[in-house]
Amino acid sequence: MAKLNMVEAINLALKEEMTQDESIIILGEDVGRLGGVFRVTDGLQALFGPDRVVDTPLAEAAIVGTSIGLALGGFKPVPEIQFMGFLPAALDQIICHVSRYRNRSRGRYTLPLVIRAPYGAGIHAPEHHSESTEAILAHLPGLKVVIPSTPYDAKGLLLAALRDPDPVVFLEPKRIYRAIREEVPEGDYTVPLATAKVVREGDAVTVVAWGSMVREAVRAAELVAEEGIAAEVIDLRTIAPLDDETIVASIRKTGRGVIVHEACRTCGLGAEIMARIQEKAFLSLAAPLERVTGFDTIVPLLKLEDHYLPDAGRVSRAIRKVVRF
Amino acid sequence: MNLADFDPLAGRRVEILDIQGNVVGRDLRPADLSDARLLDLYDRMVYLRVADQQALTMQRAGRMGTYPPTLGQEAANIGSAAVLEEGDWLVPSFREMGAMLLRGVPLALIYMYWMGSEWGSHFPENVRVLPICAPVGTQISHGVGLAWAAKLKKEGTVTLIYFGDGATSKGDCHEAMNFAGVFQTPCIFFCQNNQYAISVPRSTQTAAATLAQKAVAYGFPGVMVDGNDLLAVYAATQAAAAQARSGGGPVFIEAQTYRLGPHTTADDPSRYRLEEEVKAQESDDPLRRVRLYLEKQGLLTPAAETERWERYRALVQAEAKKAEAAIPLNPDDIFDYHYATLPPYLAFQKDYLHRILAGRGEPTDG
Numbered sequence: 001m002a003k004l005n006m007v008e009a010i011n012l013a014l015k016e017e018m019t020q021d022e023s024i025i026i027l028g029e030d031v032g033r034l035g036g037v038f039r040v041t042d043g044l045q046a047l048f049g050p051d052r053v054v055d056t057p058l059a060e061a062a063i064v065g066t067s068i069g070l071a072l073g074g075f076k077p078v079p080e081i082q083f084m085g086f087l088p089a090a091l092d093q094i095i096c097h098v099s100r101y102r103n104r105s106r107g108r109y110t111l112p113l114v115i116r117a118p119y120g121a122g123i124h125a126p127e128h129h130s131e132s133t134e135a136i137l138a139h140l141p142g143l144k145v146v147i148p149s150t151p152y153d154a155k156g157l158l159l160a161a162l163r164d165p166d167p168v169v170f171l172e173p174k175r176i177y178r179a180i181r182e183e184v185p186e187g188d189y190t191v192p193l194a195t196a197k198v199v200r201e202g203d204a205v206t207v208v209a210w211g212s213m214v215r216e217a218v219r220a221a222e223l224v225a226e227e228g229i230a231a232e233v234i235d236l237r238t239i240a241p242l243d244d245e246t247i248v249a250s251i252r253k254t255g256r257g258v259i260v261h262e263a264c265r266t267c268g269l270g271a272e273i274m275a276r277i278q279e280k281a282f283l284s285l286a287a288p289l290e291r292v293t294g295f296d297t298i299v300p301l302l303k304l305e306d307h308y309l310p311d312a313g314r315v316s317r318a319i320r321k322v323v324r325f
Numbered sequence: 326m327n328l329a330d331f332d333p334l335a336g337r338r339v340e341i342l343d344i345q346g347n348v349v350g351r352d353l354r355p356a357d358l359s360d361a362r363l364l365d366l367y368d369r370m371v372y373l374r375v376a377d378q379q380a381l382t383m384q385r386a387g388r389m390g391t392y393p394p395t396l397g398q399e400a401a402n403i404g405s406a407a408v409l410e411e412g413d414w415l416v417p418s419f420r421e422m423g424a425m426l427l428r429g430v431p432l433a434l435i436y437m438y439w440m441g442s443e444w445g446s447h448f449p450e451n452v453r454v455l456p457i458c459a460p461v462g463t464q465i466s467h468g469v470g471l472a473w474a475a476k477l478k479k480e481g482t483v484t485l486i487y488f489g490d491g492a493t494s495k496g497d498c499h500e501a502m503n504f505a506g507v508f509q510t511p512c513i514f515f516c517q518n519n520q521y522a523i524s525v526p527r528s529t530q531t532a533a534a535t536l537a538q539k540a541v542a543y544g545f546p547g548v549m550v551d552g553n554d555l556l557a558v559y560a561a562t563q564a565a566a567a568q569a570r571s572g573g574g575p576v577f578i579e580a581q582t583y584r585l586g587p588h589t590t591a592d593d594p595s596r597y598r599l600e601e602e603v604k605a606q607e608s609d610d611p612l613r614r615v616r617l618y619l620e621k622q623g624l625l626t627p628a629a630e631t632e633r634w635e636r637y638r639a640l641v642q643a644e645a646k647k648a649e650a651a652i653p654l655n656p657d658d659i660f661d662y663h664y665a666t667l668p669p670y671l672a673f674q675k676d677y678l679h680r681i682l683a684g685r686g687e688p689t690d691g
Contacts, residue, residue, distance in 0.1 A: 093466070
């Protein structure tokens, strides 16, 4: 079995699914001839032709807007937004139409499309290239939002997203695009949407994370393990719909929780997770919940970027705090 | 009709029937637009006028929510949609009731939508019409996508996309037209220039002399047409459809019309335009032009005309009653159509509403 990084795993998923599902069309800026600025769609235009891997004009709203029409016309479009920082231009289409079409037509029209976008900080990219605004998307009824944290899951989740009857935004944590290599099988397998995964078991504290923060959470768990603290780490994998059952089951076991995300703190998804824990497992709690998040600031440019991002050190401090409460 | 003869930069526009119902552009009249067909389209205009009046009546009586009248835009509605063929798509904005009716959307459904039910957008399976779109201009790219899909499938169909003069100021419109030019999608951008975007006049939307000329920058033809002239609208849209259908790419049509009524029933036009301006426009009634023409041809007797209006009054009242009776008031509908499968948290919220409505207690576990 080949060891692949996340870029290669996503590429493989697209290649395999496009081979067996001729309705799939990739469209976006630089996705064709160049293979995407991160090379996620590398080689696909050569394989499937310029009608199925389409270099579009530079216009995010129309990339998503025409994808809506293509989906209504029987295709399964996979538009790429080059960076999440450029997603706001397409947000009008996502909010007003992508997330609403099934409901507003009472199921007469559905939009089975997958919007891909690299997201998050940590690669010292220019301004507007490091955003993690996933909570805005998770707030929208009718949308599913998927964020893989490993190459294996990236392929399995993307295949599940491509076969899902509803619109999915698939956010790719570009910081770990090439940071992790693991065995990714060729051929068909899916990782179900809306199911979180316990990536490390423990009974002292629950750490919830997604995207590139899963790696920091696991590192923090390793750090505190040396101090005798057994942290359980949950990778959400899908942030909407939220698999709160897995979170709550873990909290009921550990009684303590830390939520980690690189997005801003205020109205971040961590707040929603804390609310759900409070609603469903209040009497299991032995300590106040903690959040380790990005600051309520704009992501700094690269000279100060590393100060912004939560890391294993910050996560481990929070773990110790809730355990010693 | 040759689209190239109507370069918007040269200021020409397509005109066939003048305000008195005289044919002034005989050479432009489409060959398939016989007097019998014209009578049929006049029929559809009357239907639209009566359906529009009925909607206003119901809105005033509290039987309908906020409603955007079509008054004055009947020729633009009917003349354009009339050229579509089986398999073609129609992408409306929100002032295209006549076009939607012509393409098979039942009036009861349109009424249901404005009465406040999403079921009004649950069109029959064989009807290729998208739902009414409120956010201005956002539907234009959907139409380009539909046309793109049709091109990839080699369907030979066209997509007729409606929007207003205000929408041409939006980036969505620019982006969609640009995509259509690049990918040569078989679609028609049909702009109902009714001179006002709520209160803002056409002159404030753009410094360009015409809206049609914008197409030039996207690499495809734009034509101006007298939007109150049924024959001219038909001829221009037919020529555009022929070009799109044969692989010639998109066309932009600026139908110059006038919104005689308010933007919606919630609007008060007296705050932004003079009564005299509206009065002057009222003599240019799109229905009157066709009626005068048909009378001159001896195709319209007063008795037949009376019968026509009465027939449609009865029909729209029946459709209105049907709409009111058909609206389901099932609160489950609020939840059941967001996803193919109801997620657990929505199932919980649905159950919560049920308990509230039934006067039972709060669920114990969220």
